[in-house]
Amino acid sequence: MGLRLFNTLSSRLEDFTPLNDNKVGIYTCGMTVQGPPHIGHIRAALNRDVLVRWLRYLGYEVISVENFTDVDDKIIQKQKEYKLDWRIIAQGNIEKYLWACDQLNIERATVYPRASQHIEEIIDLVQSLVDKGYAYESEGDVYYRVRNFPRYGRLSKKSIDELVSGARIEPTEHKKDPLDFAVWKSAKSGEPYWLSPWGKGRPGWHIECSAMSMHYLGETFDIHTGGEDLIFPHHENEIAQSEAATGKQFVRYWLHTGWVTLGGEKMAKSTGHFLLIEDLLKEYRPNVVRLYLLKTHYRNQIEFSRERLNEARSAYLRIQTYLHSFKELGDIEKPLMLEEFTQAMNDDLNTSRALGIIYELIKKGYEENDIDIARSVKYYLRTLGFKDEIPEPPFESVMIIIKEVMERLKTEGRTEILDKVKDGFLRIFEDVNQMKDVFPGVVGLILDVRNMLRKEKEYSFADYIRSRLADAGIQIQDININSSTYRLEVR
DSSP states (O other): OOOEEEEETTTTTEEEEOSSSEEEEEOOOOOBTTTTOBBHHHHHHHHHHHHHHHHHHOOOEEEEEBBBBBHHHHHHHHHHHHTSSHHHHHHHHHHHHHHHHHTOOOOSSOOBBGGOOOOHHHHHHHHHHHHTTTTETTTTTEEEEOGGGGTTTTTTTTTHHHHHHOOOOTTTTOSSSTTOOOEEEEEESSSSOOOOOOHHHHHHHHHHHHHHHHHOOSSSSSEEEEGGIIIIIIHHHHHHHHHHSSSSSOEEEEEEEEEETTTTTOTTTTBBBBBBBHHHHHSSSSHHHHHHHSSOTTTTTTEOOHHHHHHHHHHHHHHHHHHHHSSSOOOOOTTHHHHHHHHHHHHHHHHHHHHHHHHHHHHHHHOOOOOHHHHHHHHHHHHHHHHOOOOOOHHHHHHHHHHHHHOOOOTTTTTTHHHHHHHHHHHHHOOOOGGGGGGHHHHHHOOOOOOOHHHHTOOHHHHHHHHHHTTTTTEEEEEEEEOOOOOEEOO
């Protein structure tokens, strides 16, 4: 089975065949950079990254274009709030976004165009729409005539009649029909502007992406990606204005990433309802965040949860611990379970299933101690874009587990055990000179907690501690269930 992708335009899985035999053009709607990036932005970028990596794995040459909307109503509003030039605001947030992508090993796009750098192409496209009767000027603004494009609504599956009921004209607008949208806006006092045939002004949001994508990829290109919130009106309008101008199909495959939600609501800078990626990376390693996001298929929504992130951290520690048990791995030409992994990724980039194959290999690896299994795990992690890194020392892993156990003891009201743990910690750190000397005492403490719980027949909690230690590569074998006797092995 070759690569199949879910095309939003057709609402079904389709076999992927590029326009050119070996070249693929991809355009991704990037950030509007009035603020720093949140995890929702990073998820959309990660989807583009996985897509590009897999296409290249399959042997395609890929040109990847991801834009920045650096001038629009939201950025102009921030300019007024901060009393800071819009270019400084945009540049600062672009740098934060690229930093976060680098941290998460999201490969840089081939080019990152900005709307402000492509005004000439935008004006030419708007003029073409005016010349062909698809757009009209009104008091310095230029609007697109939606009713003149019969195929409007194909992507979002919305009809003209359905849209009419919710459409309206704002007091500041001069359009002829409530459905029409601006492709060029006249400049107000204090706003950035460029000279155009219609006077001083700036581009509308939708026209920017049409102009930039066609400039770099041609009038028809292979794949357009972005968040599912962009399907309407942004991507619908891109199709209408691009195909009206060229008379050709604009994009062949539309891929959309599901939202990251917080408390059931979409994360969005406009509402202030979001979690900044730079704050999240202070708490979790980049590979852990990558694992957390890839565990869910890109088209499905993710409800943000620190519990799920902690599960991803545990899973990643287990992967690290397994690989660390081999001193020198090296590479492998033909990894094990290659057909299964390829089928998973060819099935609309099913990273959830691909990760499942990695977990299956690790389970088998613990049973068989075959270095080729470990090499296969390393191969697939690299294919999915995980960074090679030195495993966390067992001490760091145990400290994470200690924190989790103490929080659970507090939540369950186990103050007597909690107090003993706290006192024990103080004694350990007062008596040692080197961090390496702390490790045996810390492990001993958490095992003391486990033994207390077992004596009180809190077996579920005790098993949780044992399982978490196993995630960190610390195996416990109880010799006598009625005592505190055990055998400890650090892998």
